[in-house]
Amino acid sequence: MTKRIPGRGRGHLAICLGLGAAILALMQTGARAADPQAVIDRAIENVKKFAGPQTTWDGPTSAPPLAKGKSIVFLSGDEQNDISHLYGVYMKNAADKMGWKLTVIDGHGSPTSWLAGLNQAIALKPDGIVMFADAASLQDPMRTAAAQGIAMVGLHAAATPGPHPEINLFYNIQQDTVAIGQAEADWVIADSKGKGRVVILSHNEYAIAATKSGATRDRIKECTGCAVLDYVNSPASEAAQRQPQLTTSWVQRFGLPLYATSVGDNDWDFAVPVLRSAGVKPDEVKLVAADGNRSAYDRIRQGKSYQLVTVSEPIELQAFQALDELNRAFNKAPPSGYVQSPYLVTPQNVNAEGGDKNAFFPSNGYKEHYFKLWGVEAK
Structure with a gap:
């Protein structure tokens, strides 16, 4: 943005200089993109960065005193999804130590059920x-709440992390959504040496999914x-019904080799059996996704189950x-x-940072940092 300078002549000069700089920047950007x-x-550098050790604490170092005796409800998006279920397990464990009561309500994987669950929570x-x-x-x-x-605090409840007062969220917690989508794409670009043929799967009933998959596509x-x-x-709630046919159609329409990215690992639970039964070799279809489900860790560790990456x-x-x-609050x-940075799990680091337990534990x-902030004894 050009700074306003008093006087017509100097203002005109500043505008011209500003336009010249902008044109030069666009030319340089175009050259880089080309x-x-x-x-x-x-892409290679980003994969190296996001797959590295996670030893540095860059979270909060101060907090207000722990509020006493609070009652919390966790609206789980779908208790059949192991990520959603584990959020509740881990929150309850921590809440017990904080002297808080936590109740879990199952949202059963659809907006209609979330609505009923949230009304139940408010009651x-x-x-x-x-x-x-x-x-x-x-x-x-x-x-109403x-x-x-x-x-109200969200977990993957909006398109981006951070405060969202416009939708009544004190804070939304997730890794940087765009960075996750770009990390998926960067792995494909690096692995294919810039020649990847890619299909992208999303679940746009979630704003976060639309943003994530859009970032993958754009990258x-x-x-x-x-x-x-x-x-x-x-x-997402219809993955078991839709994913098998979708996987078959991709192979038939586009041929091999093929990369497939998804906003969530759960989709590949239903894609892998189809690929196996069709006799597709593991190096002919490479699956990439996000979340870090246990099944994804298993597939990556096996090395012959098509999925090679999860964020x-x-x-x-x-x-x-x-x-x-x-x-x-x-x-x-x-x-x-x-906001925690993305972490790429690959065959090379699948057992690191908690991977030996099929999860990402940086x-x-x-835990010690948060318990110390709250003045709670970690046992």
Whole structure:
């Protein structure tokens, strides 16, 4: 933005200089975008960075006093999804040590069920609600909850991490959504040496999924030797019914080799059996996804089950952060602002950072840090 300078002559000169700089920047950007090797080199560097050790604590170092005796409800997006289920398990373990009561309500994987579950949660008159569901689709009951003074924190509940007062969320917790989508794409670009043929699967009933898959698509399009063959939006709750036929259609329509990316690992639970029964070799279809489900870790570790990458979320860390953000809300303090960087799980590091337990447990001492912030003894 050009700084305003008093005087017509100097103002005109400043505008011209500003336009010249902008044109030069656009030319340089275009040159970089047109350089196929630069896109590949960037992808290789990003894969190396996001797959590295997670030893540094860059979360909050101060917090308000722990509010006493609070009652919390966790609206689980779908208890059949192991990520959603584990959020509740980890929150309950931490809440017990904090002297808080936590109740879990199953959202059964659809917006209609989330709505019923959230109304049930509000009827319990809790002090706070944590939701692993799309907040934008739940605004009527969320406005009711806000009017009753119930603090609300999201887990993957909006398109981006951070405060979302416009949808009544004190804070939304997740890794950087765009960075996750780009990390998936970067792995494809690096692995294919800039020649990946890619199909992209999303579940756009979640705002986070639309943003994540859009970032994957846009990044792949920056690779001039790559191709986005298909972008599919399919309901997450119908993966078991839709994914087998979808997988078959991709192979029949586009041939092999093929890369497939998804916003969630759960989809590949239903793709792998189809690929096996069709006699597709593991190196002919390479599956990439996000979340860090146990089944994804198993597939990556086996090496012959098609999936080679997941962008794993630190579920226990995020469960602790959800309670920490609620405590800040109870104390009328601002949110922490903490956003954890993406972590790529690959065959090379599958047993690191908690991978031997089929989950992402960063080795940055997060539990000790949070217990210390709350003045709670970690046992």
